Amino acid sequence: MTDLAQNLTHGGRELIAFRIGDQEFCVNVMSVREIRGWTPVTPMPHAPSYVLGVLNLRGAVLPIIDMSARLGMKPAEPTVRHVIIVTQARNRVVGLLVEAVSDILTIKDENIQPTPDVSSEFERTFARGILAIEGRMICLIELDAVFPHSESEAA
Amino acid sequence: MDMNEIKEIFFQECEEQLAELESGLLRLNDGDRDPETVNAVFRAVHSIKGGAGAFGLDDLVSFAHVFETTLDCVRSNKLEPNQEVLKVMLKSADVLADLTNVARDGGSVDQARSKQLIRELEALANGSPLPTASAAPAPVPAAKPAAPVAAAPAANDQGFMPVAFSFDEFGGDESDSADQPTYEVVFKPKSDLYTKGNEATLLLRDLSRLGEMSIHCDMSNLPPLEELDPEAAYFWWKISIKTDKGEDAVRSVFEFAEWDCDLEVSEVGDESAVVASDLPMQPVPFDLSALDDEGDASAAMAEEQENLASAQRDEAVAAAETASNVLQMAGNASRAASESAKNAAAAAAQNNAQQASSAVAPTIRVDLDRVDRLINLVGELVINQAMLSQSVIENDNNGTSSINMGLEELQQLTREIQDSVMAIRAQPVKPVFQRMARTVREIADITGKSVRLVTEGENTEVDKTVIDKLAEPLTHMIRNAVDHGLEMPEKRLAAGKSAEGTVKLTAKHRSGRIVIELSDDGAGINRTKVRQKAIDNDLITADANLSDEEIDNLIFHAGFSTADKVSDLSGRGVGMDVVKRSIQALGGRINISSKPGHGSTFTMSLPLTLAVLDGMVVTVAGQTLVVPLTAIVETLQPEAAAIHSFGATQRLISIRNSFCPLVDVGRILNFRSTQANPVEGVALLVESEGGGQRALMVDAIQGQRQVVIKSLEANYTHVPGIAAATILGDGRVALILDVDSVVSASRGHSLQLEASLAAAG
Known part of the structure; x- marks a missing residue:
């Protein structure tokens, strides 16, 4: 697991940390294109519940994922204080709705601890490691697993 | 630019030439006997041959050569382009296209087919010879002599024998003239000749190798220095050459300059030499009366003159239509010719005129990617402009400020830019x-x-x-x-x-x-x-x-x-x-x-384009949707009396005594869980595949507008019932309804099912 974590962070050990409820998560800063405020989205018919809808990002149609619902927590009720992290993976650009961006971390690979062996869907699907920073616990998220299309590709 | 790039350009040009060739042959097939059409066809094959020769594509060259020889017989009226002949030629055009493709992409051609066609073409070229004279302007000596030559058989037969000649004879010896025909060559280069890297000196030097010649350079067109265009061609030459190599040889010197100059080659007897020597002063190409006594030969020459005149006319049309400075340098003779050519062009059938104009319209090659990027940017511009005007309208109640007027102009300009950019992608x-x-x-x-x-x-x-x-x-x-x-x-x-x-x-x-x-x-x-x-x-x-x-x-x-x-x-x-x-x-x-x-x-x-769409903006369950205007037959406000329940869930609406199923768009797209009351909404009557009509229920119509189509698939996935997305004036994303899939969903095929099928397929 440590090897995997090392691979994931290879080439950039800067991570962006964000907050959902009372938990903190982080993603590789290299996959983040920008951070913007919440604006109302256009809902999509027949979309999974965690897809809030689509947004106009300077002419591109950007799907917005409610990270809270995606990670199995209660669906967010977006307010103007919510933040959208625009991320890119596999040539697709997707916005992640989170409560707030909390930190930008510079870490070494050895700081990433393997995820504890607990039997939960969340751990297997999204978590790729945990970090202990100043007494806080931050969970490293695998972005590819978050995107809806990667599911259908696997199926 | 490396060799491969040049080769790529050659193949691109080949494609154009092949298209030109085919359309020309088809026109001939339809009974068009305009010599210009034959010339265009000939030119196409000739250009392919020339380029292929430069790249050493021997298969292509040898086939094109045979094809060209046969076409030349048509050009010189020795072969009647009847259905039979054209059938072979069309097939040959196909083979030529195959050979070109093979030369570019590799692979193999049907050798038997091309050999068969070569035989057929050769048979055509040899089959029906007319006993006419020197007018066989094959730019390349044919492998087999195309036809027996009556007027100057000796000269042509000697064509391949080494002949010693002396420059002392310069001046024209009577006895020599009997053996060696004299050719009068009028060579008027156009500026194109020089831009393509040809040089008159070299051509004349080549010509001088054929026999004795005298050159007269006409400088009468040279304008005063202040009017002189350094890039234009003002000089032209009148050459009188004595050669036993025949007219073909004389013409072949100009083979690669043929289309960029006015060239007249004619054989003169001694008695007509005097008349011919007056030639440069006259805009008329040739005095035919001088040749009357030569019977068949003059008839053939008359035809030849016609061909030349039409070639000249073609050039003149080109000149007239491309740039006036070309006209300027073309001199009096072609100015007169261009006048007549203009008249002729006006009189010609419309498609021929289009042909001519499309042939000369200057074009550039642009990467499609660049055009697409431009189109995308203009799309952004249109959306941004719409957003800007919307926010100005919201903040400007009286609507008379100069900002508003400026915005309106901006709107027109952006629309115009959009149209022009779209036109770049438009092709016939x-x-x-x-x-x-x-x-x-x-x-x-x-x-x-x-x-x-x-x-x-x-x-x-x-x-x-x-x-x-x-x-x-x-x-x-x-x-x-x-x-x-x-x-x-x-x-x-x-x-x-x-x-x-x-x-x-x-x-x-x-x-x-x-x-x-x-x-x-x-x-x-x-x-x-x-x-x-x-x-x-x-x-x-x-x-x-x-x-x-x-x-x-x-x-x-x-x-x-x-x-x-x-x-x-x-x-x-x-x-x-x-x-x-x-x-x-x-x-x-x-x-x-x-x-x-x-x-x-x-x-x-x-x-016409996949980038924009005329749509009707509607509201469904609080959401804004766009329905493609082309799908909508009519819109109507349903009355309670016109709505009839049909079974448990279906409802029909009667329109002019016919019943049409009502489709609740909000329900199908899962925007709401219960059916809306039809009387409160608007029905859009749509025509779907298979001819059936459906009434789509929406809550309200906001208006019509042109929208820029944005792909949903780029960042998301295909959504059943939704064709694409667009961005409206307020900056929000609106979904474009896929009318056909909504209608088929209403027929009982579930949208979700279709989606899973699409995913499986």
């Missing part, structure tokens, strides 16, 4: 239509049917993406039309029709769309057979009550073929449903109408 459908001509020929050959393809509206323009995606379904349909639609010649004769079947392909613009029609005059759809087949394949029940139209539309079902035996061409049952799907994928519709005994007509209606 001609190349696709030309490819169909070949398909028809090949299938006609295989099936043993005699087929004639008539095309109309080839210059109709449509977005390049549409053109690219049109070729495949069209090929399929043409195959079907020839293979299934048309009957065998005997059967046609028995039915009182001509043995030759006609397939007609037309394109035209109609209300913002391009309509392509493919009709044949065959037997029409055999409805009994189609019906039986559909019953056999469990597409319909045996007692189904279907209208003729519905039966005809059965052929669009997957896995349907009525051909008794499955042929190589069609009948594998992957035909029309694939065609229909690819047309639908382009945002188009396809319809069929058939008359038994009179043939079938397929009508395709396609959007």
Whole structure:
């Protein structure tokens, strides 16, 4: 697991940390294109519940994922204080709705601890490691697993 | 620029030349006897040969050479371009295209076929010789002498023998003239000649190797220094050359400069030399009366003069239409010629005129990516401009400020920019239509049917993406039309029709769309057979009550073929449903109408561009949706009395005494869980595939506008019921409704099911 974590962070050990409820998560800063405020989205018919809808990002149609619902927590009720992290993976650009961006971390690979062996869907699907920073616990998220299309590709 | 790039350009040009060649041959086939058409055809083959020679593509060169030789016989009127001849030539054009493709992409050609055609072409070239004289302007000496030459046989026969000659004889010895004919060459270069890197000196030096010559340079066109265009060509030459190599040899010196200069080559006797020497002072190319006593030879020369005059006229048309400075340098003679050419062009048929103008319109090659980037940017600009004006309107209540007026102008400009950028991608459908001509020929050959393809509206323009995606379904349909639609010649004769079947392909613009029609005059759809087949394949029940139209539309079902035996061409049952799907994928519709005994007509209606769409902006359950305007037949406000319940959940609306199912868009898209009250909303009557009408219920209509289509798939996935997305003036994303999938969902096919099928496929 440590090897995997090392691979994931290879080439950039800067991570962006964000907050959902009372938990903190982080993603590789290299996959983040920008951070913007919440604006109302256009809902999509027949979309999974965690897809809030689509947004106009300077002419591109950007799907917005409610990270809270995606990670199995209660669906967010977006307010103007919510933040959208625009991320890119596999040539697709997707916005992640989170409560707030909390930190930008510079870490070494050895700081990433393997995820504890607990039997939960969340751990297997999204978590790729945990970090202990100043007494806080931050969970490293695998972005590819978050995107809806990667599911259908696997199926 | 490395060799490969140059080669790539050569192949691109080859494609253009091949298209030119084919269209020229087809025009000849239709009875066009304009020498200019023959010249254009000849030129095309000649250019391909020239380029291929430069790259050492020997197969291509040798085939093109034989082809060119035969064409030359047509050009010099030794060979009548009748149906028989043109059939061989069209096939040769196909082989030439194959050879070009092989030269570019590798692979192999049907050697037997090209050898066979070479034999046929040679037979044509040798077959019907007219006993005429020197007028055989083959730029390259033919492998076999094209025809016996009457007036100067000795000279031509000696053509390949080494002959010693002395420069002392300069001045014209009577006895020599008897052996060595004198040629009068008038050589007027155009500035193009110099821009292409040719040089008159070199050409003249080459010419001097053929025999003694005297050169007179005419500088009378030279303007005063202040008016002089340093890039223009002002000088021209009159050369009198004595040679035993024949006129061909003289012409071949100018082979690669031929199209960039006015060239006259004529043989003169001694008595006419005096008259001819006056020539440079006269705009008239030649004094024919001087040759009257030479009988046949002069007749041939007259023809030759005509050819030259028409070549000159062509150049003059080009000159007249491209730039005035070309005119300026072309001198008095061609100015006069251009005048007459202009008149001639005006009198000529419209498509010929278009031909001429399209031939000379200056073009540049641009990467498609760059154009697309520009289109995207302009799309952004349009959206941004709309957002800006909306926010200005919101903050400016009286609406009279100068900002508002400026914005309006901006709006017009952006719209204009958008239109012009879209026009860059628009291309005539001609190349696709030309490819169909070949398909028809090949299938006609295989099936043993005699087929004639008539095309109309080839210059109709449509977005390049549409053109690219049109070729495949069209090929399929043409195959079907020839293979299934048309009957065998005997059967046609028995039915009182001509043995030759006609397939007609037309394109035209109609209300913002391009309509392509493919009709044949065959037997029409055999409805009994189609019906039986559909019953056999469990597409319909045996007692189904279907209208003729519905039966005809059965052929669009997957896995349907009525051909008794499955042929190589069609009948594998992957035909029309694939065609229909690819047309639908382009945002188009396809319809069929058939008359038994009179043939079938397929009508395709396609959007002109895939980038913008005229839509009706509507509200459904609080959401803004865009419905493509082309799908909407009419809109109406339903009255309570017109709504009828039909079973448990269905409702019908009566419109002018016919009942039409109501489809609640909000319900189908899962925007709301209960059906809306139809009386509170608006019904959009839409025409769906298969001819049936449906009334789509929406809450309100906001208005009509042109929207820029944005892909949902780029960052998300395909959404059933939604065709694409767009961005409205307020910056919000609006979804564009996929009317057909919504309608088919209302027929009981679940959208989700379709989605899973799409994912599986």
